[in-house]
Amino acid sequence: xxxxxxxxxxxxxxxxxxxxxxxxxxxxxxxxxPAIAIFSKDEDTRINRTRxxxxxxxxxxVFMLRITGILNxxxxxxxxxxxxxxxxxxxxxPTLLDVVFLISMMPKAQCIVKHELWDSKYLGGVVRAAGYxxxxxxxxxxxxxxxxxxxxxxxxxxxxxxxxxxxxxDLKFQRGFANIAALVPCDIQPVTISCIPPSLAKGQKWYEIxxxxxxxxxxxxxxxxxxxxxxxxxxxxxxxxxxxxLEQHYSGKVSHG
Amino acid sequence: MxxxxxxxxxxxxxxxxxxxxxxxxxxxxxxxxxDLDLDSIDAVDLVVKLQxxxxxxxxxxxxxxxxxxxxxxxxxxxLVSE
Numbered sequence: 001x002x003x004x005x006x007x008x009x010x011x012x013x014x015x016x017x018x019x020x021x022x023x024x025x026x027x028x029x030x031x032x033x034p035a036i037a038i039f040s041k042d043e044d045t046r047i048n049r050t051r052x053x054x055x056x057x058x059x060x061x062v063f064m065l066r067i068t069g070i071l072n073x074x075x076x077x078x079x080x081x082x083x084x085x086x087x088x089x090x091x092x093x094p095t096l097l098d099v100v101f102l103i104s105m106m107p108k109a110q111c112i113v114k115h116e117l118w119d120s121k122y123l124g125g126v127v128r129a130a131g132y133x134x135x136x137x138x139x140x141x142x143x144x145x146x147x148x149x150x151x152x153x154x155x156x157x158x159x160x161x162x163x164x165x166x167x168x169x170d171l172k173f174q175r176g177f178a179n180i181a182a183l184v185p186c187d188i189q190p191v192t193i194s195c196i197p198p199s200l201a202k203g204q205k206w207y208e209i210x211x212x213x214x215x216x217x218x219x220x221x222x223x224x225x226x227x228x229x230x231x232x233x234x235x236x237x238x239x240x241x242x243x244x245x246l247e248q249h250y251s252g253k254v255s256h257g
Numbered sequence: 258m259x260x261x262x263x264x265x266x267x268x269x270x271x272x273x274x275x276x277x278x279x280x281x282x283x284x285x286x287x288x289x290x291x292d293l294d295l296d297s298i299d300a301v302d303l304v305v306k307l308q309x310x311x312x313x314x315x316x317x318x319x320x321x322x323x324x325x326x327x328x329x330x331x332x333x334x335x336l337v338s339e
Contacts, residue, residue: 139297179298236275236299 006069010209013068018206021061021100022122028057029125037129044152047131051109051154054130058104065097071214075105080189080220084108086150087223088181091191092171092250093159095200098193101218102157110149110156112142114163135162135176143183150186160246164202171251178242181226182235188224190246192253193217259311259337265330271306272326275299285327293326303329311337 033050040046065071081089084107091098103109115136117127133145133156149156158180160173181188194217197210229238259267272278278293289295295303300320307329308315313336323329 175296179296183298234275234302236302237277239298240277 006213007209007211009068010070010213011207013070014206014209017061017065017068017070020064024057024061025123025126026121028053029129033125033129048108050129050131052107054126055103055107055109058100062101062104069213071097071216073101073216073218075218075220077220078105078218080223081105081155081191082107084153084155085187086153087155087187087189088177089155089157089189089191090160090177090246091157091193092254093161093164094167094193094198094254095164095195095216097195097200097216098159099157101193101216102191105218106155106157108152108154110146110154112146112156112158139179143180146180146186147184150184155189156180160243165254166203167198167201171247171254173243173247173250175239175243178239178246179235181242182230182238185226185230187226188242188246190221190224190249192219192221192250194254259334261330261334264310264333264337265326267310268307268326268329268333271303275302275306283326285325285330287326288324289326289329290324307333313337 032053036049036053037046040049062073066073081102082105089102089106089109091102099111103111111127111130111132112135113127113132115134117123118134120127133142133149135142146156158177160177161171162174162176165171177188180186196215196217197212199208199210199214224242229242231238233241269280269283272283272293273280276293276295276299282293287293289300304315304317304320311333315333315336319332319336320329323332
């Protein structure tokens with residue numbers, strides 16, 4: 001009985017959370033972002049303030065998810081994400097909420113985002129206002145945008161899998177993130193994410209909630225120094241080595257929970 | 258002047274050394290992106306390498322239609338025989 005009650009409570013709050021997220025995105029695009037644009041003297045100031053506001057809103061959203069009993073979350077070595085240093089923040093991608101959590105911990109976050117979101121009714125305004133990077137643009141332009149963010153001390157969030165993990169399948173990393181790290185060049189800050197029981201995965205609907213409260217864990221790991229990789233090797237080999245090493249690192253972690 | 262076989266041998270060497278392609282995968286009709294796992298930035302590096310080899314400037318549009326190993330050999334051969 002109590003279990004059932006808890007299930008329905010989580011179901012209703014999950015529905016509300018999804019609605020809040022979409023409508024909140026739309027509201028920000030119609031009110032706060034234009035206001036920021038009016039009161040910012042230049043483009044960089046506007047972008048910084050917009051990203052900071054998104055960071056705070058995502059923080060409030062995560063707080064809401066916690067107090068309504070949808071999930072619990074624990075972050076290890078969170079302070080490593082606090083100051084933007086101009087790095088690539090790389091993570092595995094089990095759920096829809098990964099990026100929300102990460103940005104809630106990062107006041108200066110740039111993001112590489114799938115291009116479909118630019119046409120989204122609710123979130124299109126957010127990704128445009130924040131000046132996030134489209135993942136389908138020409139590689140040279142993408143690299144330039146990354147270089148700019150890094151030079152300004154923003155950390156760039158990227159999921160090397162390119163899309164959410166398909167549960168039960170082997171992890172497969174694309175090389176794009178390693179190309180960015182090698183060409184900018186910039187250090188890599190790996191974060192490992194786990195969500196138990198698995199939920200909000202690729203292809204799941206919002207109402208397919210897990211039998212019990214989600215438990216999120218975030219491990220902010222040791223930073224990888226890009227200089228150690230670059231040495232005398234050609235770029236193509238550096239990139240393949242980084243991709244292979246991180247793919248193995250995450251495969252080991254994810255399969256052991 | 259470079260012969261077709263020489264170009265082919267050099268290309269195979271680049272693919273193995275730079276892009277870690279296993280030798281047995283390098284066949285004339287192997288597709289660069291799908292079969293040999295090259296990406297667009299790799300392609301740029303490869304063009305630079307081929308320019309060094311031939312001493313000729315390779316315009317990027319020359320390489321737009323290139324799909325397979327043999328396409329490259331053919332293009333480079335044309336270029337050096339001009």
